[in-house]
Amino acid sequence: MATDTASGKIDFGLNFIAPTIVAVDQGHRLTLMGGVHPGCFELFVQPGIDSILQLRGRKVGVQALGSSPHLFIVSIAAHVGLDPVRDIVWVSDPDVKPKELFLRGDVDAFLGFPPEPQELRAKGAGRVLLNSALDRPWSQYFCCLLAGNPGFVAANPVASKRVMRAILKAADLCVADPAMVARRLVEGKFTANYDYALQALGEVPYKRWRDYDAEDTVRFYALRLREAGAITASPQEIIAKATDWRFLNELKRELKT
Amino acid sequence: MQIIQSRRRFLAGLSAAGAVGLVGAATPASAEPPPETSRIRLSRPSASASHRNLSRRICCMPRVSRMWIMSRPSLAL
Missing domain, CATH: 3.40.190.10 (Periplasmic binding protein-like II)
Known part of the structure; x- marks a missing residue:
């Protein structure tokens, strides 16, 4: 998904942070815009x-x-x-x-x-x-972050912010009305079992997107991946190359509960 | 003109400034200009679908048999 976003095949992808960091390290251009939820693994x-x-x-x-x-x-x-x-x-x-x-x-x-x-x-x-939703240190960081194609985000800032707003509101909806979201997941054929979907929606901490630090998440996973030899760039290089938190910061204020 | 501020007036001013900061800095959707495009391409958020696609890609890769045991000397992904 990260490479599809970088190549412009898709405009945005919501994915576990690690493949995105690896893609950036390999030279793919991506703009990480914000965290959506912590652990689901x-x-x-x-x-x-x-x-x-x-x-x-x-x-x-x-x-x-x-x-x-x-x-x-x-x-x-x-x-x-x-x-x-x-x-x-x-x-x-x-x-x-x-x-x-x-x-x-x-x-x-x-x-x-x-x-x-x-x-x-x-x-x-x-x-x-x-x-990863309960056990430290993994539970203290985002799992999935929204990444955009840098060209698209630069050329379409209003649309990009709207995309991010919609995704964060959807995360809020998972907290506010999980039964409705579970029904929609089944009706849309994203998953087959309503009970499992409802249970998962209750277990994934969707309400945390306002509290957790997306940049900290990038730093944490970049360090782990560097220790493992999966990337060569430093966390700061990844952050400098591939993050833009301005929409997230605006939306945190705008969607304050 | 009042020059000396009372504590209450100072705190009221501070609260007002804070509120302006909170409300004024962000632009709600209704106050935004129209989006530059009406076409957004997203991936389908289905884990199983992405796994299937991934599996197809793996199948197309050379040197991959049905059961792929992967232990490589590096993590060059």
Whole structure:
């Protein structure tokens, strides 16, 4: 999504911050405009794994190298001193989702995001080793940030601010009326199960966008990714190259509750 | 002309200045000029759809078999 936004294939993308940072490090031009919500990922592990350090030598299912779950686990591993390249065996199957690989016992861990965590918890499958909405330090930072194509944002500042306003109001709506949002998600075929959607909307901290610091989030993940060897740029270089918080700052005042 | 300010007047002025700062700095949608464009392209916010697209891309990559075990000497993504 980050490269699609950078190339102008799409104008805006809402995505986990890590792939965006990697894209900026690789030379893609993006404008990060603000954080939308903190954690929605949960790390599921098989019985017998009680810490992140015990992922050493284990098989971890991801969609692909460079995908959001991969980069999140890379960040987590680097944070506790693991070498994500040497210490973890990454497993991906183009035809089988990591969740299915996990349920079959083909991998020891995978990162689930809604509605997967809700579904697995209902089935009593595996256990949650880390919940990015609850566990520090991950819970203290945004998960998903809005990024725009720099050319589009520069040429269309009023439209860009309106896009951001609409997305932040949508986050507020997730807090104010989660049942209605869950219904719309099912009706729009974004997800199949209403109960899981409603549960996820209650668990993802959508109300935090006013409180958390988007720049801190970029700094935090850039540091983790640099420790892991996934990027070479410093956090300050990423922030200087690819952030513009003016719309966010205006909207924080405008949408003050 | 009143030169010496009372404490109450000073605080009232401070509050008014704060309120102007809060209200005046941001421009609500109704007060904005019309957007420069009516066409915005966004990604479809569906995790499963993006995974499918990603999987298709992986399938098209050389040296990728059905089960792809990935352990590489670097994180050159």
